[in-house]
Amino acid sequence: MSSGTATFWIIIAVVSASFGALHGFLFGDGPKLAGLLYGTCIGLLTIAYQRGVFLAGYSERLRRLPTPAYIVAAEISLVFVIVAGMALTGLVLRTLGIVDKPLMEAITPKLSTIPFALVMSAIIVSVLRVRDLIGGETFLNLILGRYHRPVREERIFLFLDLAGSTAYAARHGDLAAQELLKAVFSAIAEPVRRYRGQVDDYVGDQVIVSWPLARGIEQARCVACVFAIHRALDDDRARWLARFGLVPELRAALHGGSVVTAEVGVDRHKIAYFGDVMNATARLEGLCRETQRAVLISEAVLARLPVLPEGIEAEALGSYHLRGRSETMAVHALADRRRPLFVGARAEVDADRRAAGRVYAALRG
DSSP: OOTTSHHHHHHHHHHHHHHHHHHHHHHSSSOOHHHHHHHHHHHHHHHHHHTTSSSHHHHHHHHTSOHHHHHHHHHHHHHHHHHHHHHHHHHHHHHHTSSOOOHHHHHSOOTTHHHHHHHHHHHHHHHHHHHHHHOHHHHHHHHHTTTSSOEEEEEEEEEEEETTHHHHHHHHOHHHHHHHHHHHHHHHHHHHHHTTOEEEEEETTEEEEEEEHHHHHGGGHHHHHHHHHHHHHHHTHHHHHHHHSSOOOEEEEEEEEEEEEEEEOSSSOEEEEESHHHHHHHHHHHHHHHHTOSEEEEHHHHTTOSOOOTTEEEEEEEEEEOTTOSSEEEEEEEEETTSOOOTTTHHHHHHHHHHHHHHHHHHHO
């Protein structure tokens, strides 16, 4: 469940309305329609601000401040958002005849309500922050205790690896490379949500995405997700070139099968997967370099797909003996005939061309 889905906002509205009812119990004569509506509107507005639905540029500038200044500025900003939400809600409720108060009284927040709204907003934001850190589906599974005991299940895994990240770090430094990875991971998130996958882990410059088998093969979501990510990066070429001097290119491997899923950890809990499938998918991703292909898929997954997405073609590459495995794996390359991919070459060529241009310009200057 992502912050862009209707389900997410419905849950936020229900939780916010319950806080409005709680306010009625604590400071009034019980929950009323007006209190429920106040809670709903203020909660939705606050979370929308926190998630960057509006004033995203302002929030981004705040994050660049030193930590003490950011904390103060963020709290003051949140107070203004809450006060504005209360005033706007009061105006709407008075216009609709739900509250019968003079205009100034309707739009002027009560001083006792502001601290309550701040505390409730902080609770919601904190829970959402934890959810964002570990992933929505993982968060729900941990809350429900689904994997307290190991469970065997069928899953599809997608390993994505950023090509040329080591060379980029060598040229520009680790901090610049981290900024690049952060931007790439952010760009990947939306297609993964759209195709109902879940980001399970980040390992260096690699992203691990998975689906329950039935969900991943339905409408070939796992394959569609890969090429949606590639298109998203390619469609934003100008911005990537302006900011980083290259267009990110990803190697991708799709494989699936039976894994054991379990909740692990003591001080820090996470949901982990165990089995040959994980090792095989990692080896398959490494095979992208050897075969010079951007996207590889195992026969085990390809054979179960009802149909490939429009424009996507599969090419049989034969069977490979992957390191660490006793059995061979039948491998296929996937390609979008409308947008050929050349992983590991284009970024280096573009970078060398720009570097040569800068040298040439400096010599002439």
